[in-house]
Amino acid sequence: MVDLALKTLLFDRLRFFITVSGVAFAVTLVFVQAGLFAGILGNASVTVRNLDAELWITPKNTANVDFANTFPESYLDRVRSVPGVARADNLIVYFMFMTLPSGARESVEVYAMENFRRWGFPWHVLEGDLDDLKRGPYIFMDNSATRRFGPFAVGDYREVQDTRLEIVGRTADALSFTTTPLVFMDYGQAQRMNADMLKGRTSYVVVKLAAGADPGQVRAEIHRRLPYNDVFTRAEWGDRSEAYWIESTGIGLNMYLTVFLGVLVGVVVVTQTLYTSTMEHLREYGTVKAIGGGNADIYRIIGKQAVIAAVLGYAIGAAMAWGVGALVEKSGLHMALTPTMLAVVFAGALALCLAAALVSFRKVAHIDPAMVFRG
Amino acid sequence: MNVLETENITKTFQEGSESVEVLKGISLSVARGEVVALEGRSGSGKTTFLSIAGCILTPSGGRLAIAGQAMDMGNARELASARRRSIGFVFQQFNLFPALTARENVEFALNMKGRKDASARREAEAMLDRVGLADRREFLPRDLSGGQKQRVAIARALAGGPPLILADEPTANLDSHVGEQILGLFRELAKRDNRGLMIVTHDAKVRAIADRVAHIEDGRILTGDG
Numbered sequence: 001m002v003d004l005a006l007k008t009l010l011f012d013r014l015r016f017f018i019t020v021s022g023v024a025f026a027v028t029l030v031f032v033q034a035g036l037f038a039g040i041l042g043n044a045s046v047t048v049r050n051l052d053a054e055l056w057i058t059p060k061n062t063a064n065v066d067f068a069n070t071f072p073e074s075y076l077d078r079v080r081s082v083p084g085v086a087r088a089d090n091l092i093v094y095f096m097f098m099t100l101p102s103g104a105r106e107s108v109e110v111y112a113m114e115n116f117r118r119w120g121f122p123w124h125v126l127e128g129d130l131d132d133l134k135r136g137p138y139i140f141m142d143n144s145a146t147r148r149f150g151p152f153a154v155g156d157y158r159e160v161q162d163t164r165l166e167i168v169g170r171t172a173d174a175l176s177f178t179t180t181p182l183v184f185m186d187y188g189q190a191q192r193m194n195a196d197m198l199k200g201r202t203s204y205v206v207v208k209l210a211a212g213a214d215p216g217q218v219r220a221e222i223h224r225r226l227p228y229n230d231v232f233t234r235a236e237w238g239d240r241s242e243a244y245w246i247e248s249t250g251i252g253l254n255m256y257l258t259v260f261l262g263v264l265v266g267v268v269v270v271t272q273t274l275y276t277s278t279m280e281h282l283r284e285y286g287t288v289k290a291i292g293g294g295n296a297d298i299y300r301i302i303g304k305q306a307v308i309a310a311v312l313g314y315a316i317g318a319a320m321a322w323g324v325g326a327l328v329e330k331s332g333l334h335m336a337l338t339p340t341m342l343a344v345v346f347a348g349a350l351a352l353c354l355a356a357a358l359v360s361f362r363k364v365a366h367i368d369p370a371m372v373f374r375g
Numbered sequence: 376m377n378v379l380e381t382e383n384i385t386k387t388f389q390e391g392s393e394s395v396e397v398l399k400g401i402s403l404s405v406a407r408g409e410v411v412a413l414e415g416r417s418g419s420g421k422t423t424f425l426s427i428a429g430c431i432l433t434p435s436g437g438r439l440a441i442a443g444q445a446m447d448m449g450n451a452r453e454l455a456s457a458r459r460r461s462i463g464f465v466f467q468q469f470n471l472f473p474a475l476t477a478r479e480n481v482e483f484a485l486n487m488k489g490r491k492d493a494s495a496r497r498e499a500e501a502m503l504d505r506v507g508l509a510d511r512r513e514f515l516p517r518d519l520s521g522g523q524k525q526r527v528a529i530a531r532a533l534a535g536g537p538p539l540i541l542a543d544e545p546t547a548n549l550d551s552h553v554g555e556q557i558l559g560l561f562r563e564l565a566k567r568d569n570r571g572l573m574i575v576t577h578d579a580k581v582r583a584i585a586d587r588v589a590h591i592e593d594g595r596i597l598t599g600d601g
Binding site for chain 1: 422425426429431432452455456458459460464466467468470472473474475479482483484486487488491495531543
């Protein structure tokens, strides 16, 4: 069977190139923007989602994981006695100052616990033994600090809050939305370094549930015992931390606006090229009707051209986005291209190309086949 | 048996607030194996009549039968079916698909008639052989001369074996010599395959190959009725 749609599309290569480029550009724009957004937003909750705790007990009305107030650490005992709690520990998240070898002062975000290992946290250790943190003035520092603080190695020393600490380990992927590098240290060490603010106090209590425990019941009981705290599930707390940045900054609006503009560019380019192509081929479509074809046959031809443009444009756009992603990674940012995002953008590209074809459908529906007799 | 029968066909176009009666009761028939030339000046209504005879345009009144079947002119599906089944068209401007080769142009017409298997390709090739384009099958229209393009158009019109061929000024864009060749080919194919052929023209050469000449003026047939 002769494929008039494909042959006509390939016959005018320049127009075909423009159509596919329009889709590819729109797809790249959407992927890059949405991927960067997802990547950056993921940093806002990456620690929450990777610490092996089902419940997080937070100070009342805490907006996100980075900006916690403190509460008495003795609340931990009340939590540990709740039926259904397998284990619970205090967790300090606190901003401190680090003095660099250059003399500059920078912020670091400190995560402090008594026993990191049993919480599987940090989850990606490149170098060092987490148990060493208990043994003195030691820290683990995430690799992402290199970009801001310069190269560092295990065995190096850094001053944090005027206390000299040895770097005994390196982690990866432990990030914060604020881009402040993460440092891990012993719970008691963190309290000693900021005694005014942290002595006898904690930022969070994290809870691991016993097997078979009902999270709803455990949560309700914790809340009954600690009425001046909030209790979140891991998913809720992660979502809340992400939502804070979407709502309190322009990042969400910026992302939606760029995605909208990308889609708009794609729709306009594809609509325009398909419509111009339809107008230029009106006599041919009239001929299709004259030799017995109907509107449905012509819709199929134009629809197929739209689908070909969508599929090809999507493939090229996705490849370009992947390339941009690789470049972006080098600059320390993460672009997240999830399977869901790939599927949604593919469906979107198809939908926008078919929507663009609708404009041509309207024109074709009114073709007078008698036009084929006109000179 | 008549492959085309029209009876008292009228057509009125609305132009603004005015009604223009283009056809004023045309009755004309074409029998199998007959070549009819329909002559007339520009604006006489011959192309309008051709459009109605080809089930492309709906008349304002009258009766039309194609291959013995009376047409319901209000039924677009039936008209399209008649075009697919019973009518082959040859146009003044050739109207070939520029992106398709000669063979594909003919094969596509067969596809539109519902023939989508390998036999469509074989028939397309056979048709091109019959019009003398065996060595030009895989040429695009842009690489063919005017006469060759018209031969492809004739092959396309003949493909699928429609009993009625309607041709609109088929020699208008051809030089005199090529035009004569094309007309000769038309007659030969119509006679050999026993098809009815109506050629709308104002080219005097068509008279030479026609069995009958009908003259249309101001929307009426002056000579050659029936």
